[in-house]
Amino acid sequence: MVTEKRVDIQVNGQACEITVPAWRTLLEVLRELGHKEVKCGCEKGDCGACAVLLDGKVVDSCLTLAWNAAGRSVTTVQGLGGPDNAHPLQTAFIEHGSAQCGYCTP
Structure with a gap:
């Protein structure tokens, strides 16, 4: 049984090569x-703090x-x-003085 795997992903346009165990989350x-x-x-997918594309x-x-x-592309807010x-x-966050705390806005 494979417990670790090499994963190639692109994060914000930058190629990354990592070795991760099967249970590790993105x-x-x-x-x-x-x-x-x-x-x-929340670690349940409800709050949006962990949202990425x-x-x-x-x-x-x-x-x-x-x-x-x-083999996929990940985009964070950055x-x-x-x-x-x-x-x-x-721009909307800046114009309206919003804060990205992660609880009410992803």
Whole structure:
């Protein structure tokens, strides 16, 4: 039985190669890779703190096994845009003085 597997994923456009155990979640892997913008909230997929785009579709990274992201593209909120090319979501947060705590907004 295979307990670890090499996984190649793209995170915010950057290629990453990692070896992970079968039970490791995408959230845990992203945090290990330094993506602190992805947070652990409820660990049930309810709060949205762990939400990322996986091949352009929103998923709860706390419920997604890292193995399921193999060969796919992951985008965190950090990868949506930056100071010079803010994503409409980021612009709305700035314009309305919103905070991304992760409990009421992903």
